[in-house]
Amino acid sequence: MDGTSLLARRFEENRPRLKSVAYRMLGSLSEAEDAVQETWLKLSRADSDGVRNLSGWLTTVVGRVCLDMLRSRQQRGEQPLDVPGTFVPDPEVRPLPGRGEAHDPEEEALLTDSVGLALLVVLDTLGPAERLAFVLHDMFAVPFEDIAPIVERAPAATRQLASRARRRVRDAAPVPDPDRARQREVVEAFLAAARGGDFDALLELLDPDVVLRADGGDVGGLSRLVRGAASVVAGARSFGSLAGSTYLALVNGRVGHVSLLDGKAFSVGEFTVRDGRIVEINILADRDRLSTLVDEATVAALRDAEDGG
Secondary structure: OOHHHHHHHHHHHHHHHHHHHHHHHHOOHHHHHHHHHHHHHHHHHOOOOOOOOHHHHHHHHHHHHHHHHHHHHHHHOOOOOOOOOOOOOOOOEEEOOOOOOOOOHHHHHHHHOOOOHHHHHHHOOOOHHHHHHHHHHHHOOOOHHHHHHHHOOOHHHHHHHHHHHHHHHHHHOOOOOOOHHHHHHHHHHHHHHHHHOOHHHHHHHEEEEEEEEEEOOOOOOOOEEEEOHHHHHHHHHHHHHHOOEEEEEEEOOEEEEEEEEOOEEEEEEEEEEEOOEEEEEEEEOOHHHHHHHOOHHHHHHHHHHHHHO
């Protein structure tokens, strides 16, 4: 095996970690792929013979690439919204295993490593440097001494960036129950109550301070930010009336749903369940984005899983 082939193999071994870093930094699956590809280009052009810790080197490089992308995005003023605060990052959608179905260890590892949309929403409110410091240090254990040159600050100042970000995440991102069976029970009950128009049952399943965030893209009237159980019930029922059929799914490692209209994804919803109640619902109903995020193969897999589960 020549040097280039060996380098490519070692890069592929690091690709899952690099994509995880980029997704948490950018909240976009396609941009995360672009960042990983740019990292490979930088590696292929660099003199890597003297790099002792290739994984660490690649992590800091992809972090720098993502930081540049975030700053460029900020300068362009992207993501203008008709309803402020309704942007929902790209969801990762997988079929939900049936009850009692054995879990693949590799799949379980991926799900354990998943980051919820609720957290990504909060990360999107951080400044680029804060986000980088928090993601690299708190999520990937990169030392502040290695992060500091990327954000062009001293290690102590970099530590403060991560600390500020950590406080905002702690205050704004709800921590879900880890029991996926319990999540499923609550989400199934919520969807059944929504279909049946059972107002009282819906209220019982919602935390009084629940937040519903819906991102409809350019479709007027679909984007909304709703707070409080009674208001969320009305919003959930109106969304339910627009979709044709709904399937349970794993959305960023949590139990959620995919609603179809004319056989294509109309919306993807992620539920954050805590203490047996739903505390946050994030819905992406931007059909342009969903057309690339939930393809025909994913739809077929969701249907198969529902039939078998």
